[in-house]
Amino acid sequence: MSIEALAKISRYYGSNPDYVIAGGGNTSFKDQDTLCIKGSGMALADAVPAAFVRMDRKALAAIWDKTYPAESDAREKAVLADLLAARKAGEEQKRPSVETMLHDLLPFKYVVHLHPALVNGLTCSKQGKAAMERIFAEEAIWIPSTNPGYILSLKVKKALDGYTAKHGKPAAIIFLQNHGVFAAADSVAGIKDIYRDIMQRLEKNSKRQPDFSNESRKAPAEFAPVLAELAKGKNVRGYTAFLCNTEIAGLVKDRASFRPVSSAFTPDHIVYAGSDPLFTEAKTPGALRDAWKSHVDKTGRPPKIAAIQGLGVFGLGAAEKAANLALELFRDAVKVAVYSESFGGPRFMSQDQIDFINNWEVEAFRSRISS
Numbered sequence: 001m002s003i004e005a006l007a008k009i010s011r012y013y014g015s016n017p018d019y020v021i022a023g024g025g026n027t028s029f030k031d032q033d034t035l036c037i038k039g040s041g042m043a044l045a046d047a048v049p050a051a052f053v054r055m056d057r058k059a060l061a062a063i064w065d066k067t068y069p070a071e072s073d074a075r076e077k078a079v080l081a082d083l084l085a086a087r088k089a090g091e092e093q094k095r096p097s098v099e100t101m102l103h104d105l106l107p108f109k110y111v112v113h114l115h116p117a118l119v120n121g122l123t124c125s126k127q128g129k130a131a132m133e134r135i136f137a138e139e140a141i142w143i144p145s146t147n148p149g150y151i152l153s154l155k156v157k158k159a160l161d162g163y164t165a166k167h168g169k170p171a172a173i174i175f176l177q178n179h180g181v182f183a184a185a186d187s188v189a190g191i192k193d194i195y196r197d198i199m200q201r202l203e204k205n206s207k208r209q210p211d212f213s214n215e216s217r218k219a220p221a222e223f224a225p226v227l228a229e230l231a232k233g234k235n236v237r238g239y240t241a242f243l244c245n246t247e248i249a250g251l252v253k254d255r256a257s258f259r260p261v262s263s264a265f266t267p268d269h270i271v272y273a274g275s276d277p278l279f280t281e282a283k284t285p286g287a288l289r290d291a292w293k294s295h296v297d298k299t300g301r302p303p304k305i306a307a308i309q310g311l312g313v314f315g316l317g318a319a320e321k322a323a324n325l326a327l328e329l330f331r332d333a334v335k336v337a338v339y340s341e342s343f344g345g346p347r348f349m350s351q352d353q354i355d356f357i358n359n360w361e362v363e364a365f366r367s368r369i370s371s
């Protein structure tokens with residue numbers, strides 16, 4: 001089994017921020033009996049053979065024959081229990097990616113699922129499906145926005161079965177609305193060819209690139225201490241990270257300008273940067289405190305991103321890594337918003353999908369492990 005090749009291609013994409021940020025994305029390799037898949041919360045950039053979880057493919061296949069509760073929390077808990085039970089002996093301390101079943105469905109040795117901003121400019125746009133059909137014709141499948149987990153895997157299974165019945169061969173590319181893309185092949189070279197082609201086609205169809213010139217990370221002195229205090233956890237100091245550049249300066253001109261990045265594009269953005277960024281016109285620390293309180297009262301949670309009109313954007317967290325990750329994912333959201341302009345403009349996740357991610361144990365686990 002080429003677990004070494006799997007680790008190598010995971011690091012190849014995981015170390016490139018054009019493809020992967022934080023703990024996003026997952027990879028797998030399979031033979032007839034065993035699926036090796038990235039462990040939940042593991043960064044692809046740090047992938048080593050021992051970090052992958054070996055899964056029994058017969059046990060995974062048996063999950064499709066089961067009937068699960070209709071209620072989402074009960075269903076996902078039951079599916080997770082069966083997923084954990086499908087781990088092979090010796091893997092009990094590892095937790096497989098929630099998308100394990102989806103990886104197992106694809107009849108190729110290698111599967112690489114990534115969330116490039118360029119791809120999500122398409123998947124998180126108002127005209128994404130039509131643009132995908134125009135650019136990729138029938139070479140790919142489009143999956144409408146769906147809560148991750150069992151329901152997403154079930155929807156992909158039906159789409160794959162339909163594609164195979166129509167074309168006489170399995171699909172190797174799957175675009176997931178408000179999520180990312182899956183590429184599958186029987187070799188590492190095949191995976192690289194697919195991703196190279198995807199990126200080249202999307203670059204050709206993109207009207208402009210994000211303008212990250214004139215970048216500054218020097219935080220406004222009057223606001224950083226206040227936000228650090230507001231962002232602190234229980235008995236833990238708060239941390240901030242600041243960013244402004246030409247693109248962000250345009251977004252923080254006023255509340256209307258901020259609208260293209262005012263909500264969540266993908267689950268990754270929710271996990272690391274939150275679903276409800278704070279935008280405020282506050283000019284004083286006191287006004288900032290008032291805006292923070294009003295925002296928390298409205299959303300029920302403290303923001304991980306605070307954008308201050310005319311100044312820039314802060315990433316916030318109870319740890320330095322968490323604050324930097326929040327800012328990094330916001331920067332990614334800016335790129336997605338810019339690329340989406342080529343396909344009808346930005347399309348955020350629906351509120352019920354945002355609520356699902358905010359309350360899903362799987363993503364809470366991933367956030368704890370990664371940050």
